[in-house]
Amino acid sequence: MEIIISYPILWVKNKKMNEKEFIKNFFQSSNLTPVRQEEIFARIAQFGAKSKEHTPKRDFLGLAMQKFNNILPKFDGFWKIIEKRKTDRNFKGVFLKFSVLEKIIVSSFGKNRKEMGNFYHRTPSAGGLFGLQGYFINQNVQGLKKGIYYIDEEKEVLFLINEEVPLNLGKIFFYNDEDLFKKSSGIFIISTDMSLTADKYGVRSVRFALLDAGHCMQNICLASEKLNVKIIPIGGFDEEKVKKILKINNELEFPIYSAILGK
Numbered sequence: 001m002e003i004i005i006s007y008p009i010l011w012v013k014n015k016k017m018n019e020k021e022f023i024k025n026f027f028q029s030s031n032l033t034p035v036r037q038e039e040i041f042a043r044i045a046q047f048g049a050k051s052k053e054h055t056p057k058r059d060f061l062g063l064a065m066q067k068f069n070n071i072l073p074k075f076d077g078f079w080k081i082i083e084k085r086k087t088d089r090n091f092k093g094v095f096l097k098f099s100v101l102e103k104i105i106v107s108s109f110g111k112n113r114k115e116m117g118n119f120y121h122r123t124p125s126a127g128g129l130f131g132l133q134g135y136f137i138n139q140n141v142q143g144l145k146k147g148i149y150y151i152d153e154e155k156e157v158l159f160l161i162n163e164e165v166p167l168n169l170g171k172i173f174f175y176n177d178e179d180l181f182k183k184s185s186g187i188f189i190i191s192t193d194m195s196l197t198a199d200k201y202g203v204r205s206v207r208f209a210l211l212d213a214g215h216c217m218q219n220i221c222l223a224s225e226k227l228n229v230k231i232i233p234i235g236g237f238d239e240e241k242v243k244k245i246l247k248i249n250n251e252l253e254f255p256i257y258s259a260i261l262g263k
C-alpha cells in the first residue's frame with residue numbers, strides 16, 4: 001500500500017505556506033544550506049509504511065562512560081506511575097465514570113493558576129499561549145450524555161457540539177479493530193489552533209504546536225495510568241473526517257493527536 005504524505009497548507013498572516021517554507025521552518029535552527037535541507041526532506045519523504053524493529057542508537061563504545069541505574073523508587077506514587085505507564089489495548093468494555101474522566105481532562109487541559117490577568121495550564125506551552133483545542137468523543141462514560149464535546153477549560157465546561165457519534169470510528173482512526181471501538185469509553189482529540197499562536201511565532205508555531213500537544217498528551221497518559229484507565233495514543237487518523245465531526249471551520253485549526261480510552 002502506498003502512503004502519501006501530505007502537509008497542511010498553512011495560512012499565516014494571509015501568506016500561504018508552501019512545502020519549501022514548511023521545510024525551512026522545520027530545519028530553522030540547523031545550519032544546513034537550503035539545498036541540503038530539501039535533499040534531506042526528499043530522502044525522508046521517500047520512506048514510510050515499512051515496519052521497523054529496534055535500531056541501535058549512536059555508538060560511542062571506547063569512550064569513558066558512567067553507568068546509571070535504571071531503577072525508580074518503588075514506594076512513591078509518582079515514580080510508580082512513570083514506571084507503569086504503557087499503551088494498553090486490552091479494553092474490557094467496563095464503564096468509565098465521569099468523575100474519573102474529568103480528572104484526566106483537568107490534568108491536561110485544566111488551568112492551574114492566574115498571573116497578571118492570564119490563566120495558565122497544567123502543561124507547559126510555548127509562550128504560555130496554549131494553542132491547543134480539546135475534544136472528547138463520548139461513547140461509554142457513565143454520567144455524561146453520549147456525543148462529541150468541546151473542552152472549554154476557561155469556563156470549565158464541556159460543550160456538546162455534536163450529538164451523533166459516528167458508527168464507523170474504525171474508518172476515521174487508523175485502528176483496525178471495530179471491537180476495540182465498541183469496548184472503548186471515548187476518544188480524546190487534541191487540535192492545534194494556529195490562530196492563537198501564529199501572530200507571535202509565525203511558521204515556528206508549526207513546531208511548537210507539536211511540542212505543546214506532546215506535553216498535553218503526556219499528562220493525559222499519566223493521569224490515565226494513575227486512574228487505572230487504559231489508553232492508546234493515536235497519531236494516525238483521517239484529519240478531514242475528524243475536522244468534519246468536530247465541526248471545525250477554522251482554516252488554522254488542525255487535529256494532530258488523539259487517544260482512545262477504555263477500561
Ligand SMILES: Cc1cc2nc3c(=O)[nH]c(=O)nc-3n(C[C@H](O)[C@H](O)[C@H](O)COP(=O)(O)O)c2cc1C
Pocket residue numbers: 085086087088174175232233234235236237
Ligand atoms: C506520536 C504517537 C503516535 C501513535 N500512533 C499510534 C497509532 O496511530 N496507532 C496505534 O495503534 N498506536 C499508536 N501509538 C502508540 C504506540 O504504538 C505505542 O506508544 C508504542 O508501541 C510504545 O508502546 P508503549 O506506549 O506501551 O510504551 C502512537 C504513539 C505515539 C507516541
